[in-house]
Amino acid sequence: MKSSETKAERPGLLARLLREAGYRDTAPRRAVVRAIEEADGEQSPEALWRAAQRIHPGIGRATVYRTLELLTGLGAVRPLIAAEGGRRYPVAVGGHHHLVCSGCGTVVEFDECAEGEVARRVARRQGFAIQGHLLEIYGTCGDCRVTGEVRT
Numbered sequence: 001m002k003s004s005e006t007k008a009e010r011p012g013l014l015a016r017l018l019r020e021a022g023y024r025d026t027a028p029r030r031a032v033v034r035a036i037e038e039a040d041g042e043q044s045p046e047a048l049w050r051a052a053q054r055i056h057p058g059i060g061r062a063t064v065y066r067t068l069e070l071l072t073g074l075g076a077v078r079p080l081i082a083a084e085g086g087r088r089y090p091v092a093v094g095g096h097h098h099l100v101c102s103g104c105g106t107v108v109e110f111d112e113c114a115e116g117e118v119a120r121r122v123a124r125r126q127g128f129a130i131q132g133h134l135l136e137i138y139g140t141c142g143d144c145r146v147t148g149e150v151r152t
Contacts, residue, residue: 013037014091017076031056032067036077036091044086078134082107097135103144 035051099108
């Protein structure tokens with residue numbers, strides 16, 4: 001997991017957000033939430049489905065997708081397009097940070113948070129309450145700089 005929260009700080013957060021929004025607390029939904037909370041970084045729906053099956057055998061893919069849709073609507077997870085295609089779902093509470101290579105598409109997560117005072121100042125000026133953020137910095141990784149590879 002690469003965000004401003006650690007795994008230990010977020011157990012129960014997603015389930016609480018669902019309950020507060022009026023959604024039922026079902027065993028299959030709890031399995032999906034637990035799979036997300038226990039994941040090390042963002043996961044594809046397929047990987048979350050496999051993890052949720054270990055928690056609640058027989059859970060269907062549709063339950064995983066519906067739960068991801070609910071959590072996305074609540075702003076609790078964020079769908080990201082992965083370099084290899086498909087979507088990944090990091091927890092959106094706090095912040096999420098990536099370095100993205102424009103040469104090979106490599107995505108590197110990092111923990112350092114650049115949100116700080118600038119974001120708070122802009123939010124204050126605009127009357128905006130920050131709930132989380134996504135930071136992607138684009139450039140060229142060390143390998144691509146050496147080989148000169150650039151995506152067209």
